[in-house]
Amino acid sequence: MTSPAETLEMSQATDAVGEGAPRNYWRQVLHDTVAPRAARFGIGWIAIVAVAGVFAPLLANTMPILAKIDGRISSPMARALTVPDITLLVLVGWSLVRLVRRCAFGRWMLEMLILTAVMIPLAILFAHPPDVVDWPHYRNLDRQGEVQWKVMAPIPYSPYDFQRDIPDAALQPPTRQHLLGTDAIGGDVCSRMIHACRVDLSIGLIATGIAVVIGVAIGGLMGYFAGWVDLLGMRLIEIFESIPTLFLLVTFVAFFPPNLYMIMAIIGLTTWTSEARFIRAEFLRLRKQDFVQAAISQGLPLTSVLFRHMLPNGIYPILITSSFGIASAILSESTLSFLGIGLSRDPSWGALLEQALGAGGTFVWWIALFPGLAIFLTVFGYNLVGEAMRDALDPKLRT
Amino acid sequence: MLTYIIRRLLLMFPTLLGMTIITFSVMAMSPGGLMAIVNTRTGAADPRSRAAMRAFYERKYGLDKPLPVQYLMWLNGVSPVGIKNAGAGWPLNWRVGFKPPDLGESIIAHQSVLEMVEESLPITLLLNIITIPVIMALSVWSGVQAARKRGGLADVGGGMFLLGLWSVPQIWAGVMLVGYLGNKEWLHWFPTAGLHDVQADQFNFLPTLGFAGGVHFERGWLLDTAWHLVLPIICFSYAGFAFTSKLTRGAMLENIAADYIRTARAKGLPEGVVLYRHVLRNGLLPLITSCASLLPSLIGGSIIVENIFALPGMGRLGVQAALQKDPQMVMSLTLVASILTLISFLITDIAYAMADPRVSFEANPT
Numbered sequence: 232m233t234s235p236a237e238t239l240e241m242s243q244a245t246d247a248v249g250e251g252a253p254r255n256y257w258r259q260v261l262h263d264t265v266a267p268r269a270a271r272f273g274i275g276w277i278a279i280v281a282v283a284g285v286f287a288p289l290l291a292n293t294m295p296i297l298a299k300i301d302g303r304i305s306s307p308m309a310r311a312l313t314v315p316d317i318t319l320l321v322l323v324g325w326s327l328v329r330l331v332r333r334c335a336f337g338r339w340m341l342e343m344l345i346l347t348a349v350m351i352p353l354a355i356l357f358a359h360p361p362d363v364v365d366w367p368h369y370r371n372l373d374r375q376g377e378v379q380w381k382v383m384a385p386i387p388y389s390p391y392d393f394q395r396d397i398p399d400a401a402l403q404p405p406t407r408q409h410l411l412g413t414d415a416i417g418g419d420v421c422s423r424m425i426h427a428c429r430v431d432l433s434i435g436l437i438a439t440g441i442a443v444v445i446g447v448a449i450g451g452l453m454g455y456f457a458g459w460v461d462l463l464g465m466r467l468i469e470i471f472e473s474i475p476t477l478f479l480l481v482t483f484v485a486f487f488p489p490n491l492y493m494i495m496a497i498i499g500l501t502t503w504t505s506e507a508r509f510i511r512a513e514f515l516r517l518r519k520q521d522f523v524q525a526a527i528s529q530g531l532p533l534t535s536v537l538f539r540h541m542l543p544n545g546i547y548p549i550l551i552t553s554s555f556g557i558a559s560a561i562l563s564e565s566t567l568s569f570l571g572i573g574l575s576r577d578p579s580w581g582a583l584l585e586q587a588l589g590a591g592g593t594f595v596w597w598i599a600l601f602p603g604l605a606i607f608l609t610v611f612g613y614n615l616v617g618e619a620m621r622d623a624l625d626p627k628l629r630t
Numbered sequence: 631m632l633t634y635i636i637r638r639l640l641l642m643f644p645t646l647l648g649m650t651i652i653t654f655s656v657m658a659m660s661p662g663g664l665m666a667i668v669n670t671r672t673g674a675a676d677p678r679s680r681a682a683m684r685a686f687y688e689r690k691y692g693l694d695k696p697l698p699v700q701y702l703m704w705l706n707g708v709s710p711v712g713i714k715n716a717g718a719g720w721p722l723n724w725r726v727g728f729k730p731p732d733l734g735e736s737i738i739a740h741q742s743v744l745e746m747v748e749e750s751l752p753i754t755l756l757l758n759i760i761t762i763p764v765i766m767a768l769s770v771w772s773g774v775q776a777a778r779k780r781g782g783l784a785d786v787g788g789g790m791f792l793l794g795l796w797s798v799p800q801i802w803a804g805v806m807l808v809g810y811l812g813n814k815e816w817l818h819w820f821p822t823a824g825l826h827d828v829q830a831d832q833f834n835f836l837p838t839l840g841f842a843g844g845v846h847f848e849r850g851w852l853l854d855t856a857w858h859l860v861l862p863i864i865c866f867s868y869a870g871f872a873f874t875s876k877l878t879r880g881a882m883l884e885n886i887a888a889d890y891i892r893t894a895r896a897k898g899l900p901e902g903v904v905l906y907r908h909v910l911r912n913g914l915l916p917l918i919t920s921c922a923s924l925l926p927s928l929i930g931g932s933i934i935v936e937n938i939f940a941l942p943g944m945g946r947l948g949v950q951a952a953l954q955k956d957p958q959m960v961m962s963l964t965l966v967a968s969i970l971t972l973i974s975f976l977i978t979d980i981a982y983a984m985a986d987p988r989v990s991f992e993a994n995p996t
Contacts, residue, residue, distance in 0.1 A: 269790060470645045473975060475967045477930035478948060482653055482960055485952035486660035562799055566934055569801040570949055587805050588938075594809035594816065603802030611797035618793060
């Protein structure tokens with residue numbers, strides 16, 4: 232596979248994983264992660280879901296993107312954009328600019344943070360999405376012939392547009408009008424699925440983000456101090472691992488009004504243990520190494536030793552566990568929605584799937600198949616990426 | 631080993647305490663608190679009887695007392711060792727000692743929680759007891775197959791297939807199984823809900839096949855139950871199977887390259903003996919370890935499976951209790967689920983130590 236010289240270089244690089252690890256080791260790991268076809272498939276699907284989530288208002292919307300009504304050109308879609316819509320679009324738009332005009336990763340992150348901080352108040356000031364939308368309004372205008380021309384989204388139905396103006400809109404099988412059919416109350420399944428992408432992806436990312444922060448903090452301290460801190464931390468981990476998470480989630484969500492952020496927080500608060508275990512093992516290994524000792528002897532503050540010197544060496548195992556963690560967080564959310572105790576109003580794949588087994592023993596195949604497939608592919612995608620990362624880091628598989 | 635088990639048992643107490651405290655505070659902090667839950671239950675009554683019911687619940691659960699006292703009252707009721715006559719006189723007349731644990735009464739069903747748990751727990755346990763051997767047997771088989779046909783298409787594609795199987799959401803699998811195999815508009819091979827047929831009481835325990843005098847077939851009670859269990863068991867076991875068999879395959883492949891396997895082959899042992907006696911013994915260890923993560927996920931999975939297939943087990947009871955906001959039920963079910971999880975961890979540890987003589991749970995010098 233690789234030439235002897237390269238192998239030698241790589242083995243040296245592997246030996247020297249530490250502060251001054253040669254860059255090409257990480258390049259190699261990154262390359263090995265992305266190289267397998269399966270991992271590419273996973274990354275590709277996640278990218279599709281992410282794009283669908285970000286551009287959801289442009290992809291599936293009852294309101295025309297641009298329309299000439301009574302001689303005036305307007306964009307009803309833009310007027311109905313919400314604060315997260317605008318912020319996301321601006322952030323992603325700027326990232327696209329940065330794809331063309333490259334800059335350092337750190338600077339890009341900084342710009343993202345600044346943009347978020349600026350955009351959210353601005354959007355709150357200027358975005359006034361109507362509280363109650365008259366969904367059939369534009370269809371009615373069109374029927375009355377008051378619309379001269381219009382540019383519609385590829386799927387001309389919003390997720391909350393239950394087509395009250397159209398008789399027998401509910402439970403329509405897939406047709407050319409409704410690509411994936413309609414659900415039990417007349418919503419377009421495809422549109423609801425597109426808008427659900429955002430919810431499901433963000434739950435996975437934020438819940439796992441919380442888990443990583445807690446896991447790194449606790450696991451890092453355990454590994455660094457060892458001794459009784461480690462002992463205490465392990466007991467804490469054991470306690471948290473024996474909590475039946477789904478049971479706790481069900482209780483939480485049933486007793487409080489359903490709230491996306493709380494679901495994220497609970498999933499994060501109960502699943503940090505595997506991250507903590509990984510970081511602990513890594514830090515136990517690193518704490519006696521020369522570069523760490525050197526950092527300590529220079530009198531650097533604890534946070535610097537922990538996060539600037541030790542953490543970069545333990546970050547890759549964290550990426551592996553978080554990839555699997557995102558998958559399981561998405562599963563948890565869809566399970567809650569499926570049981571009917573998750574998000575009731577917001578579109579979610581799990582909530583759609585719940586309608587597949589309707590009352591009276593009916594089975595609606597298009598509602599069962601497509602949202603389920605979406606959950607499966609997303610979970611599978613993250614698992615594939617996690618698996619590829621694990622393989623890339625496993626020295627036994629390196630030949 | 632014994633000290634380890636004792637330490638493990640002692641560790642169960644803070645875990646159970648933590649879990650129940652979390653659940654209790656969730657319910658206490660929810661909008662309106664515990665009293666609001668009681669109020670909604672008594673909403674329909676006229677003011678006088680409502681006040682009476684309020685007073686009754688306040689006295690029974692100490693709802694007028696501060697939250698920690700309420701929790702301790704519940705704890706005292708549940709624990710088998712505690713104050714026997716907590717209501718009578720403070721604290722001079724208290725008698726501390728053993729007493730039957732009292733899990734309280736469901737506010738909704740007006741039935742003892744213990745009775746309801748006793749009815750539903752066997753169903754969840756039944757699902758688990760059938761599923762675990764199925765998973766184990768299939769994983770061992772798949773591991774042996776992988777070791778036998780190393781590098782073949784089945785081996786290379788198998789890993790990806792198992793990862794895919796593991797990623798299939800249980801809710802989706804359940805819905806598809808019920809829909810395509812159970813629904814009367816599709817294949818209708820299996821029943822879609824419940825554990826028994828409506829007329830199951832009249833069935834014989836074993837199937838009767840009267841071929842002699844006229845064709846007479848009556849499904850037996852056992853056969854009927856098994857028929858009802860097919861889909862839930864499939865839905866319950868495939869993820870665990872994928873997970874453990876991936877691990878077993880890895881372990882088998884690692885072991886088959888070991889020196890002692892070459893020695894065994896060189897001795898002229900038949901391939902079957904090599905695979906099952908020498909490779910499998912060592913390949914079993916990760917299978918046992920994986921049990922530790924398997925059992926809690928099965929308890930979690932019982933929530934999903936029991937809800938899809940309408941089996942009256944613990945998971946279904948738990949979701950219903952949470953949805954109906956029944957504090958006593960939720961607390962008790964949390965306790966039972968936690969105890970089950972902890973016991974399964976303990977069993978796994980013991981099995982692990984028994985299977986691998988190298989394992990010692992004594993204090994580690996590092």
